[in-house]
Amino acid sequence: LRRKRRGIRARRGASDAGCAMRFEQELVCLTPQSFVEVAADGLADSWGGHVPEKAAAMGCGDKVYLPEDLLERLVAVFHGGPPTLRLSNPVLPEECGARSFTCGVAEFTAPPGCVVIPSWMISGMLLEDRQPVVVRSCQLPKATCVTLQPLLQRFTEELSDPRRFLEQCLSASYATLAENSVIRIGDIGRQFDVRVASCKPENEVCVIDTDLQLELLPPEQAESNPSTRLDVDAPPLEGSVSTGEYAYYTVVLPQEKENDTLRIQVVALSGDPDLYVDQKLQKPTRVDFTWSGVQTGGDCVQITAADSLRDVNSRTFFVAVRGCIASNYEIAAFAESLKEKMSLRKSGFQLRRSIGAPSDGPREGCTQCDNCLVWVPSPIFDRHSAFCARNNFRCLQ
Numbered sequence: 001l002r003r004k005r006r007g008i009r010a011r012r013g014a015s016d017a018g019c020a021m022r023f024e025q026e027l028v029c030l031t032p033q034s035f036v037e038v039a040a041d042g043l044a045d046s047w048g049g050h051v052p053e054k055a056a057a058m059g060c061g062d063k064v065y066l067p068e069d070l071l072e073r074l075v076a077v078f079h080g081g082p083p084t085l086r087l088s089n090p091v092l093p094e095e096c097g098a099r100s101f102t103c104g105v106a107e108f109t110a111p112p113g114c115v116v117i118p119s120w121m122i123s124g125m126l127l128e129d130r131q132p133v134v135v136r137s138c139q140l141p142k143a144t145c146v147t148l149q150p151l152l153q154r155f156t157e158e159l160s161d162p163r164r165f166l167e168q169c170l171s172a173s174y175a176t177l178a179e180n181s182v183i184r185i186g187d188i189g190r191q192f193d194v195r196v197a198s199c200k201p202e203n204e205v206c207v208i209d210t211d212l213q214l215e216l217l218p219p220e221q222a223e224s225n226p227s228t229r230l231d232v233d234a235p236p237l238e239g240s241v242s243t244g245e246y247a248y249y250t251v252v253l254p255q256e257k258e259n260d261t262l263r264i265q266v267v268a269l270s271g272d273p274d275l276y277v278d279q280k281l282q283k284p285t286r287v288d289f290t291w292s293g294v295q296t297g298g299d300c301v302q303i304t305a306a307d308s309l310r311d312v313n314s315r316t317f318f319v320a321v322r323g324c325i326a327s328n329y330e331i332a333a334f335a336e337s338l339k340e341k342m343s344l345r346k347s348g349f350q351l352r353r354s355i356g357a358p359s360d361g362p363r364e365g366c367t368q369c370d371n372c373l374v375w376v377p378s379p380i381f382d383r384h385s386a387f388c389a390r391n392n393f394r395c396l397q
Helices: 002-020 032-040 051-057 068-078 119-124 154-158 162-173 378-391
Strands: 024-030 063-067 084-088 101-110 114-116 132-137 145-150 176-178 182-187 190-200 204-206 213-216 237-241 246-252 261-278 291-293 298-303 316-336 366-368 375-377
Touching: 024 032, 063 068, 068 101, 068 132, 101 114, 101 119, 101 176, 154 190, 162 182, 162 213, 176 190, 190 204, 237 246, 291 298, 366 378, 375 378
Parallel strands: 024 114, 063 101, 145 213
Antiparallel strands: 024 132, 063 114, 084 101, 084 132, 145 190, 176 204, 182 190, 237 316, 246 316, 261 291, 261 298, 261 316, 366 375
């Protein structure tokens, strides 16, 4: 019994000695974009020419890049385990609104005296690029249970398996989590803000190498994005949508035209809207849909009565317009019989292929494509031209 007690005291002493070791140093913070510029000057050859890709991957997550000369010191502090750090503003305290962040380490490949930090963390500390930041070691318990809550409804609408997506993002991009904080998860072109509702066993935890139970709450704020009725063979409706957001419409095919071909068409006045249609999902997304049109500058979906995917028992179609980039557009729906020839205009709405007709004249901020004669918004003209040349053949007749 005495030997066992002496062993317990010895282990406690060793643990206290390990906890007594601390790391603290002031470094210069670099944003990923700034580090690309530094790498261009030849100061970051260790990234082997992959700086832009790695910098883009730091848009989400809490892992930082440290100089190589700090590796041995952190190995000694954490006894070879994954290091967890705390970043803070050396001038402004948290009482002034400058948050401190816990984080992990991705690599030891930053320039000497610098630390590469995701931009969203630098903003939260009220710092700017190339300003000093204090880096301290912190001992965090392994997480056992974490509850997350998306801020917006589109998180569950756009993802077919939200829980799996969360698990993959946390595993790839995060080392620590703090209760009541808002983290950003996702990849390039698809990012979401998620609140950490609770952590166990403490309010700050490490999520590396742990058997984590993940719980998902309903979105904090349901988006008020009702569906708009889109009448068949009626004048077009104008709309706008932000990057990555959706606008929804409902099309009901009249009973007397249930055997006609339904044509749903969106025309880009600016930007690049994409089109998704379904008969079961009231809010289709780019991952859950039956019909889609994702060409540059505007799209058309044609659904025939003979279409094997068309539900003959239903005349209702749910439409989503997604902004590939921020877009203004016109949308309309037409019903055409098999004997009816497609006209260039219906109910005052001009079809996409005829937009470049000489009678229309130039459109402000647009450039006319030589192949399809469409007036395309200038910022996406190069992308449209490459796609159009590969996929469209101009009939001289």
